[in-house]
Amino acid sequence: MFEETYLLPSSHASYDPTKHSQLIKLSQLINELNENVKYLPGIRLPSNILATPDITNAVKDATILVFSVPHQFVSKICDQIQGHNLPYAKAISCIKGVEVSPEGVSLFSDVIGRRLGIYCGALSGANIANEVAQEKFSETTIAYQPPKETPEEQEIPKEYPPIDHATFKTLFHRPYFHVRCISDVAGVSLGGALKNIVALAAGFSDGRGWGDNAKASIMRVGLLEMRKFGKMFFADTCRTSTFTEESCGVADLITSCNGGRNHKCAKMMVTTGKKIEEIEEEVLDGQKLQGTSTAKEVNEFLKMRGLEGEFPLFTAVYSRFSCRVRGRRNANPCLYSRDPQGRVHC
């Protein structure tokens, strides 16, 4: 991404016509101006942040790798890093979501860890990015628990202290960004993915004008389905409290259902009667919503196991959504009837 070039607008406070009148590499601009002028304009970055288009150089000798990239780039980036990272490095994935296929649920932290041969934890929370950038207060959850006494750990040179919860708290915690460290990597990752399905349901409810009581019910039921999904498929590690008490669970769900893009687009689907593709085109410049793909993948995963009925909210969101996607809107009479139970059935 940082190999992109960018023409600094002449209105920029640091614009210098002798330097900036031509296209310049974004990484170079970031390092010169301490600002990501294209993707995070107006926010001053600390001078010890260095942008580089050379990822093998970026990871060289790094004991901690933090992944904060769009999820579709994870695989390619791992290809590029493989063989260049320290064998005893530790990683944290800030990538929201999970990869769900009919065969199974795969966490990005596991993908990264497996591909690079290192341990990878996860960070997620109620962290709308532009608010964090403006140093408005937020909380986050870091999940990190590497297996003990692995051969890799024994290889760590003595000059490196062990990387533990205290290390990550030192790295990430700020007066305006509070960090809680836990051990449940699967729970943290699932929270960031599954809340988007619930946010679609909340958007449908708001679009229909079902009221605040119904929306709160949907969020409550959705939170419990998120927890149930975690406990059912990651039974060894998932904890109830990750969903019901941490920022990555209940708090992230609240922000997503109150103003996230999944909520907004689902509400528009109902109020305008348009298909989801049209809404995505209008609102997101053709980008895809994460909630709709997660709803579909989770549904296929559950269907293969005969477990759709165990997750009525997830299933209802997918049904409601899939009718539109498949263009079967007129074939489905339920779209036009009121559902007295307030659930987002199709």
Added chain:
Amino acid sequence: MFEETYLLPSSHASYDPTKHSQLIKLSQLINELNENVKYLPGIRLPSNILATPDITNAVKDATILVFSVPHQFVSKICDQIQGHNLPYAKAISCIKGVEVSPEGVSLFSDVIGRRLGIYCGALSGANIANEVAQEKFSETTIAYQPPKETPEEQEIPKEYPPIDHATFKTLFHRPYFHVRCISDVAGVSLGGALKNIVALAAGFSDGRGWGDNAKASIMRVGLLEMRKFGKMFFADTCRTSTFTEESCGVADLITSCNGGRNHKCAKMMVTTGKKIEEIEEEVLDGQKLQGTSTAKEVNEFLKMRGLEGEFPLFTAVYSRFSCRVRGRRNANPCLYSRDPQGRVHC
């Protein structure tokens, strides 16, 4: 209340000048029109609901008493009922809140139960009244667990089946009003009271424009303080799940922080710089907010035990609010400084 008289507006659909051109008792109008024309206009009541101004007559031979009255009337109503209720009647209190004094926390269900010599459970949830009246979907929580094998229970005539969770589900559950029954009466009652303190904090945050992340943090931290309060002072019966999983906990908190009157007035305090009394005068016709009195009572209760520091959010809300109340606004410099931690400190 039903001894009040009311002049039916001539615009009412059932207005009959031969009957309604003078003041009529509200109870009589309710029974004639199946509508509470003064307090719930436009909502048709079932014809088997009878209004009566004679409370001793209302409770006569009743095996189940449901209390749904403003909390300041509880004591007087118990005085009137005492000696007229069946000794084996059971009660449910739908009164939101608890009575907190420096000496202790008293649940309205306990007050009712003690005064009438019967067992009383509690009902609370994300139940904004006008939405329930319109039969929009909502959920609620009923807490009910009478002690087993009491002398009173042995007195119950054989023709009365035992009153249990199934009875209350039959009585209250509707397609648009879903009921979950649990045993934690203290948790249900505390949820309905303490969420109002958190809603004030959320309102302060919104008034300052601290953003969605900060608001979600406040709700998360507030939920955990609610739970902690319950576990600390009702250790024998309070359960974590009542707060984190039930409608009376997390769901009621969500609706209250998204549009309840405590949230709205706290936000106005910040944006207008007015005192809470002025806001109450303007918005609530001089009625008092429940959150402000609960915040004060809870603070006095905690202070007496040296536990203010254990509940930083509750304590901060009271400090913030009490400065305004005491007219010390200009004496407190913190009101004008930004709090980098996003907490609602004074």
